[in-house]
Amino acid sequence: MKCITKSWPAVIPLGFVLGLLLAFSGFAAKGFSDGPVGFTGAFIQGGLVIGKTKPGSEVYFEGNRIQISDDGLFVFGFSRDAGDTAELKISLPDGKILVETLIVSAQDYHIERIEGLPPATVNIPPEQLQRQRHERGMVASARAVQSDLLEWRFEFILPAEGRISGVYGSQRILNGEPRSPHYGLDVAAPIHTPVIAPLGGIITLAEPDFLLEGGIIIIDHGFGVSSTVFHLQSVDVIVGKSVQKGEKIGTIGATGRASGPHVDWRVNWGKVRLDPGLLVGLQ
Numbered sequence: 397m398k399c400i401t402k403s404w405p406a407v408i409p410l411g412f413v414l415g416l417l418l419a420f421s422g423f424a425a426k427g428f429s430d431g432p433v434g435f436t437g438a439f440i441q442g443g444l445v446i447g448k449t450k451p452g453s454e455v456y457f458e459g460n461r462i463q464i465s466d467d468g469l470f471v472f473g474f475s476r477d478a479g480d481t482a483e484l485k486i487s488l489p490d491g492k493i494l495v496e497t498l499i500v501s502a503q504d505y506h507i508e509r510i511e512g513l514p515p516a517t518v519n520i521p522p523e524q525l526q527r528q529r530h531e532r533g534m535v536a537s538a539r540a541v542q543s544d545l546l547e548w549r550f551e552f553i554l555p556a557e558g559r560i561s562g563v564y565g566s567q568r569i570l571n572g573e574p575r576s577p578h579y580g581l582d583v584a585a586p587i588h589t590p591v592i593a594p595l596g597g598i599i600t601l602a603e604p605d606f607l608l609e610g611g612i613i614i615i616d617h618g619f620g621v622s623s624t625v626f627h628l629q630s631v632d633v634i635v636g637k638s639v640q641k642g643e644k645i646g647t648i649g650a651t652g653r654a655s656g657p658h659v660d661w662r663v664n665w666g667k668v669r670l671d672p673g674l675l676v677g678l679q
């Protein structure tokens with residue numbers, strides 16, 4: 397544990413201890429600890445953490461002010477390659493400032509090196525590039541939605557029943573060139589298998605035919621937390637519809653650039669890509 401070799405402050409902040417404990421367990425126990433700030437969640441790369449502090453506080457994660465609910469709840473997450481600490485600053489209603497240094501554990505991602513491949517000969521036509529850019533923009537706008545929904549307080553469920561065929565963070569290095577990591581959790585099942593909402597929310601994107609993703613749906617769970625599911629055969633919801641956790645929203649397909657029928661499920665906190673597997677206890 398490299399964090400132990402660091403010099404300990406005279407008074408160890410609560411978050412530090414909690415982070416350390418959670419780093420060991422990977423997951424938080426249910427419920428918040430007492431004190432001016434408590435956490436529940438995974439202090440690990442790709443992890444999502446829910447915090448609770450005094451209502452009316454201002455919360456800053458890595459220097460950026462983040463949303464807080466009327467009852468003092470807030471949410472943040474760590475990226476795939478997050479460093480080993482993160483700073484959380486809370487300005488309490490009485491004027492006191494708390495600074496928590498959170499310890500973030502590293503994940504061990506599956507990296508596959510493939511050498512000796514013939515050089516890639518893929519030439520993407522300019523009109524496809526333009527379409528891709530446009531569709532990426534639509535996805536980014538949907539994920540940028542910052543609503544007051546509080547669905548992120550509840551536990552996620554898998555978007556489909558099936559075999560886990562791909563995990564978050566994995567990466568291929570082809571001829572020494574790292575490809576973009578895989579950020580989704582893939583669930584493989586036959587075409588037409590129902591795809592359900594992993595959590596409640598509002599549909600912010602519902603498109604039947606994106607170039608790479610095929611049929612795609614994005615659900616806003618509030619406070620910047622969203623789910624994206626794609627390669628869908630059918631998209632059975634429209635933008636603006638409110639969905640319950642577990643409600644059918646589409647079906648599994650192999651649309652877009654998919655090697656076989658599966659649903660690729662991604663979870664974001666704004667632009668930060670989280671590990672869906674952690675959220676459903678796969679690890």
Ligand SMILES: [Zn+2]
Pocket residue numbers: 562578580581582659660
């Ligand atoms: Zn995938």
